Structures are given as C-alpha cells and as structure tokens.
Amino acid sequence: MSTYATxxxxxxxxxxxxxxxxxxxxxxxxxxxxxxxxxxxxxxGDEDKMSKYLPTDPLSNLHCVYSYGVVxxxxxxxxxxxxxxxxSVFVCADLVKEGRADAFVTMGSTGAAMAAGVLKIGNIKxxxxxxxxxxxxxxxxxxxxxxxxxxxxxxxxxxxxxAVLGSTFSRVFMGIENPRVGLLSVGSEEGKxxxxxxxxxxxxxxxxxxxxxxxxxxxxxxxxxxxxxxxGFIGNILMxxxxxxxxxxxxxxxxxxxxxxxxxxGIVEALYSMTNxxxxxxxxxxxxxxxxxxxxxxxxxxASVSAAIKLAKTVLNLDLVDLIEKDLNLVRSRLNVx
Amino acid sequence: MSTYATxxxxxxxxxxxxxxxxxxxxxxxxxxxxxxxxxxxxxxGDEDKMSKYLPTDPLSNLHCVYSYGVVxxxxxxxxxxxxxxxxSVFVCADLVKEGRADAFVTMGSTGAAMAAGVLKIGNIKxxxxxxxxxxxxxxxxxxxxxxxxxxxxxxxxxxxxxAVLGSTFSRVFMGIENPRVGLLSVGSEEGKxxxxxxxxxxxxxxxxxxxxxxxxxxxxxxxxxxxxxxxGFIGNILMxxxxxxxxxxxxxxxxxxxxxxxxxxGIVEALYSMTNxxxxxxxxxxxxxxxxxxxxxxxxxxASVSAAIKLAKTVLNLDLVDLIEKDLNLVRSRLNVx
Numbered sequence: 001m002s003t004y005a006t007x008x009x010x011x012x013x014x015x016x017x018x019x020x021x022x023x024x025x026x027x028x029x030x031x032x033x034x035x036x037x038x039x040x041x042x043x044x045g046d047e048d049k050m051s052k053y054l055p056t057d058p059l060s061n062l063h064c065v066y067s068y069g070v071v072x073x074x075x076x077x078x079x080x081x082x083x084x085x086x087x088s089v090f091v092c093a094d095l096v097k098e099g100r101a102d103a104f105v106t107m108g109s110t111g112a113a114m115a116a117g118v119l120k121i122g123n124i125k126x127x128x129x130x131x132x133x134x135x136x137x138x139x140x141x142x143x144x145x146x147x148x149x150x151x152x153x154x155x156x157x158x159x160x161x162x163a164v165l166g167s168t169f170s171r172v173f174m175g176i177e178n179p180r181v182g183l184l185s186v187g188s189e190e191g192k193x194x195x196x197x198x199x200x201x202x203x204x205x206x207x208x209x210x211x212x213x214x215x216x217x218x219x220x221x222x223x224x225x226x227x228x229x230x231x232g233f234i235g236n237i238l239m240x241x242x243x244x245x246x247x248x249x250x251x252x253x254x255x256x257x258x259x260x261x262x263x264x265x266g267i268v269e270a271l272y273s274m275t276n277x278x279x280x281x282x283x284x285x286x287x288x289x290x291x292x293x294x295x296x297x298x299x300x301x302x303a304s305v306s307a308a309i310k311l312a313k314t315v316l317n318l319d320l321v322d323l324i325e326k327d328l329n330l331v332r333s334r335l336n337v338x
Numbered sequence: 339m340s341t342y343a344t345x346x347x348x349x350x351x352x353x354x355x356x357x358x359x360x361x362x363x364x365x366x367x368x369x370x371x372x373x374x375x376x377x378x379x380x381x382x383g384d385e386d387k388m389s390k391y392l393p394t395d396p397l398s399n400l401h402c403v404y405s406y407g408v409v410x411x412x413x414x415x416x417x418x419x420x421x422x423x424x425x426s427v428f429v430c431a432d433l434v435k436e437g438r439a440d441a442f443v444t445m446g447s448t449g450a451a452m453a454a455g456v457l458k459i460g461n462i463k464x465x466x467x468x469x470x471x472x473x474x475x476x477x478x479x480x481x482x483x484x485x486x487x488x489x490x491x492x493x494x495x496x497x498x499x500x501a502v503l504g505s506t507f508s509r510v511f512m513g514i515e516n517p518r519v520g521l522l523s524v525g526s527e528e529g530k531x532x533x534x535x536x537x538x539x540x541x542x543x544x545x546x547x548x549x550x551x552x553x554x555x556x557x558x559x560x561x562x563x564x565x566x567x568x569x570g571f572i573g574n575i576l577m578x579x580x581x582x583x584x585x586x587x588x589x590x591x592x593x594x595x596x597x598x599x600x601x602x603x604g605i606v607e608a609l610y611s612m613t614n615x616x617x618x619x620x621x622x623x624x625x626x627x628x629x630x631x632x633x634x635x636x637x638x639x640x641a642s643v644s645a646a647i648k649l650a651k652t653v654l655n656l657d658l659v660d661l662i663e664k665d666l667n668l669v670r671s672r673l674n675v676x
Binding site: 073193195219222231243 | 487527531554555556577578579582586587590
C-alpha cells in the first residue's frame with residue numbers, strides 16, 4: 001500500500017479517457033468530486049482531448065498528467081501494456097506505483113484496469129487475480145455479489161478467496177459484523193450444484209467464515225446472504241441481466257401509458273436505480289490488489305464518476321487493503337488446502 | 339411417440355402427488371382443464387390422499403389410476419426408481435409408455451420427471467438428456483432460455499442440442515420463422531466467454547441455425563435473441579433470480595406505501611407476473627424426450643396446473659417431438675463433429 005495512506009488528504013489519479021462518456025463526463029465528475037470531497041485529483045489523459053473540458057482558472061486540488069491513448073474494451077490488455085504503455089490507465093497505475101497518487105479510478109476496460117493493477121501495483125500475497133465484487137441490486141443493497149466478471153472458469157481456491165474478500169468488504173463497508181457467506185447454486189442442499197460448487201463447499205465449511213451453505217437465485221434479492229460467491233462468468237451475467245431488467249421495466253411502464261402521475265414515476269425511477277445499482281454506487285475496488293483501484297461502469301456519467309472518487313477515498317480511509325490481507329492470512333491458517 | 343397422436347382427443351396423465359400444493363391444487367387444476375379443454379385426464383396418485391378432493395359424481399373425461407408414494411425434491415431420482423417403482427411420476431410415464439396416455443404432466447421433482455421420461459419413454463436419437471427451456475420473463479415473452487437446470491456442467495455438444503431444441507420450440511410455439519440463436523456470455527465479441535462458450539461458438543456457426551453470436555445478460559429482457567443458450571446451472575440461477583426479483587419488487591412497493599391506488603397495483607401485479615412467467619405459463623415440455631412430458635413449477639396452484647395440461651395438448655397437436663427430431667437430423671447432417 002501507498003505510504004500516503006496515513007495522511008489526511010488523499011491524491012486520486014482519475015483515468016479521464018476510460019468509459020463511454022470520456023473525457024467530458026469523467027472530467028465533470030472529477031470537478032464535482034473536488035468540490036464536495038477533501039481530495040486532490042490528478043486527471044490523466046490526452047492533452048488535446050481533455051483541454052476543452054478543463055476549467056479556465058486552475059484549481060489547487062486538480063492537476064493534470066498527460067497520457068497517450070486509451071485501452072478499449074475489445075483490446076487484449078496484456079498486448080496493450082506493450083503497444084500502449086503510456087495509455088491513460090497504465091499512467092494512472094504508474095502514479096500509484098510511484099507513490100504520487102494513493103489510488104486510481106477508471107471507468108474504462110475492466111481488463112485493462114486489472115492488468116494495470118496487477119503489473120504495476122501487484123496483488124496481496126496468495127491472490128492470483130484481483131476481483132470485483134459489490135452490491136449490485138438496490139433491493140438488497142447490502143448483499144455483495146463476488147466475482148462480477150474479472151475472471152472466469154474459476155477454481156475452488158478462487159471462490160474461497162472471493163468469500164474472504166467479500167467478507168472483509170461486507171464488514172468494513174456495510175458494517176456487518178459476521179457476514180453470512182452463501183455459495184450460489186441451483187439448490188440449497190449440500191451436494192446440489194456444478195462441479196465447482198461441490199468442490200468449493202467443503203473449503204468454505206472449513207474456512208471459519210460464516211458460511212451458510214448454498215443460496216439460490218431467488219435468495220439474492222431477498223438478501224439471504226451478505227456475500228454471494230460465484231464464478232465471474234455468472235456474476236457478470238446476473239449483474240447485466242439485472243441492469244437490462246431495470247431498463248426494460250422502465251420502458252414497459254412508460255409505453256404502457258400507466259405512469260402518468262408523479263407517484264408512479266417515483267416507483268419506476270426507484271425500480272430503475274434498484275436494478276442499476278452499480279451505476280448508482282459508482283464502481284467498486286479491485287479486491288485483492290495490494291493498493292487501491294476503483295473500476296466504474298463504462299456507461300458512467302459525472303455523478304457516478306464523482307461517487308467512484310469518493311469511494312476511493314473511503315477505501316483508503318478504512319484501510320481495506322490491510323484488513324483484507326489480515327483476513328486472508330487468518331483463513332489460510334485455518335485451512336491446510338490453502 | 340404415442341400412436342394416439344393422430345386422434346382428436348388426447349389423454350393426459352397428471353401426477354396428482356407432485357408439487358408443493360399436491361394433491362389438492364393439482365386435482366383442482368385437472369378439473370379446470372377438463373372443463374375448458376377437449377382432453378381426457380388420468381389422475382395418478384395415492385387413493386387415500388386423492389379421494390377427498392375428487393368430485394362426488396364421476397366425470398366421463400376424468401379417470402384415476404392409483405400409485406404408491408411420491409418422489410421428493412431431495413431424493414436421488416435413480417434410487418427412487420428402484421425403491422419406489424410405483425411412485426406417481428413413474429406410473430405416469432408407464433401410462434405413456436404403454437400407450438394408455440399421450441403425455442404426462444407433473445409439478446413434482448424435475449429430476450424424477452427426467453428419470454421417468456428417459457427410462458420409460460426414451461430420448462430422441464442423439465439426445466443424451468432431455469432439457470427444459472422456455473420463455474421465463476414476461477418482459478421478453480418470446481425469448482426462450484435453454485437449459486433451465488435439467489443438466490449442469492454441460493459440454494459444447496449439449497449446448498448445440500439446446501440451440502436446436504430451442505429453435506424448433508421457438509418456431510413451433512412462438513411462430514418465429516427463423517429464430518435468432520444467441521449464446522449467453524460476458525461479452526458480445528467472439529472469443530469472449532468461458533471455455534464452454536468458446537468451444538460452442540464454432541459449432542453454432544457451422545450449425546446452419548440463425549446464430550447471431552454471443553448475447554449478454556443485458557440482452558435477455560430486450561429480446562435480442564429468440565433462443566438464449568446456456569448451461570443449465572446458469573439458466574436455473576437466472577430463472578430463480580428473476581422470480582425472486584418479482585417477489586421483492588412486489589414487497590418493496592407494498593411496504594413503501596406508494597401503491598395505494600389501483601393503477602399502481604396493476605403495475606405491480608404486471609411486474610410480478612412478468613418476472614414469474616413460468617408460474618404463469620404452467621410449465622414446459624421436456625425437450626428431446628421421444629414423447630411428451632410437461633414439467634411444471636413446484637409452487638403451482640390450480641390455474642398453473644390447468645395451463646400445463648393445456649400445454650401438453652398443444653405440444654401433441656403441433657407434433658413438436660417429430661419436428662425436433664427432423665431439425666436435429668438436419669443440423670447433424672451439416673456438422674461433422676456431431
């Protein structure tokens with residue numbers, strides 16, 4: 001972790017080029033964040049593309065570092081590290097690595113953020129790849145789904161790590177003392193599930209975590225578990241399905257002509273934000289990284305960017321990285337297989 | 339297929355003991371079905387448990403065949419075949435096997451229905467296990483998700499079969515001439531996905547089906563594909579997640595005190611039925627079975643049971659089994675790997 005963590009004012013590197021609405025909404029979000037939070041921001045991006053969105057009068061809490069290019073969603077991140085070493089997300093990670101920033105925030109490619117984080121900042125010992133997990137559904141806003149798609153075809157040891165990362169996150173962010181960990185499956189009984197679930201179950205039982213067994217799709221919105229553990233392939237599909245549902249419900253009610261009064265509009269908008277919670281929260285930290293990187297939604301607009309920057313500050317304040325490291329060591333000491 | 343298929347009035351064996359609300363709601367549903375459809379029904383169940391729900395005056399279209407016991411959700415179906423050979427679902431399948439019924443309908447254990455179907459009726463040639471697939475979301479009522487959980491840890495050849503089964507189902511039931519087949523994944527580009535998706539992709543490309551590539555969770559409620567193909571583990575989680583969402587949204591709006599007028603209640607109920615579509619439809623046929631078996635939701639009440647019986651009649655009328663067999667042969671002839 002950065003040695004800056006004990007200081008009062010954190011410096012956050014913000015990838016101005018990443019995301020569907022970059023750089024305009026990213027810069028707007030950064031401006032919102034410096035106004036409302038006691039943080040210092042370094043905007044990282046192409047000089048010519050950023051210039052017209054920057055304030056004409058310099059702000060003491062807002063700096064720029066120039067980068068060259070951006071890693072797109074469809075690019076292979078590891079190739080991009082070689083071909084575009086000065087792309088915005090890599091420069092962000094460099095700033096953290098060099099101790100010039102305490103955390104970085106990006107709304108760009110998750111794969112590029114992962115590569116930047118792992119190659120430049122590094123993982124906590126015993127973690128193979130960092131993970132994204134967090135609340136994704138406003139109906140159960142304290143339920144964390146992990147992993148949301150950072151890695152797929154997971155092995156049992158990875159799901160075990162997700163359970164630890166998620167538990168620490170739940171304890172630190174949600175204030176839940178002893179988070180209930182559920183393993184996502186197709187039946188609640190032990191032995192129901194695919195190979196991965198069946199092999200992960202005994203690990204979780206021995207982990208010392210508050211493992212409540214398998215949970216089903218039905219249980220997620222009911223908040224039956226505080227941490228729902230699953231392969232990133234499934235987590236990603238669930239998160240996007242939920243988002244799509246919210247959009248479709250929104251359109252359905254609008255087009256049905258049933259929503260002509262303000263109360264109903266309130267319901268509809270509440271439903272939208274409940275099913276598009278990640279947009280609302282801003283993003284999530286790359287869990288397992290030995291430093292702080294926040295990955296936001298590609299569709300983020302300024303409010304989400306500002307929320308993501310605030311989240312970076314919170315993660316630093318709460319010392320999440322150190323706490324995760326301690327929890328991982330504790331679980332390791334309980335398990336031979338680990 | 340049963341030789342009765344050419345006759346006008348079909349005979350449907352109904353498992354009176356399967357499901358959470360058996361036998362009362364099953365028998366009520368059967369009575370509803372004989373009233374409103376031109377079908378003949380054989381109720382299969384324990385004599386003493388059924389008797390008090392049966393009409394006092396005999397009906398010409400309703401018969402009883404007695405069975406002994408029921409296979410529960412948590413039982414191993416293949417063990418149950420040995421220990422309880424006269425359980426209701428097995429007797430139902432026997433009736434179809436012996437040509438005494440044209441189809442069977444059960445709201446009981448899906449595993450038991452599968453075992454009964456496979457062991458007694460058999461699969462269409464080239465099909466290893468039958469599959470359940472169907473519309474599961476009222477927001478995209480013509481989009482079929484397959485498989486919904488009949489088998490997990492699937493291989494590429496199974497997903498290819500799902501694509502064929504789903505396409506025939508879509509054409510026959512939804513009236514879609516050339517159904518768009520999407521492979522559920524975490525990105526729309528070829529090459530995005532887990533191992534299973536990557537290996538299935540080229541098979542679908544060569545299949546001659548109307549394969550539109552990968553689709554994401556977001557695309558399901560938007561109806562981007564007519565047939566969404568996925569491992570049964572994921573399909574089951576998605577279906578149950580959708581159901582849980584509907585229930586939670588219902589509770590949320592009720593408890594929010596926002597729904598005090600009838601229009602809003604209409605919205606809420608519409609949302610519920612849209613996300614709990616399987617309950618509404620009644621159930622789905624076991625696709626790939628060389629005969630007709632309808633598996634309904636365990637929570638079904640009489641209206642769903644009646645809908646499932648009507649579905650059995652429709653499947654028979656449309657000659658779905660023969661059409662699936664033809665489509666499978668066609669795709670096989672196009673693929674060497676098959």
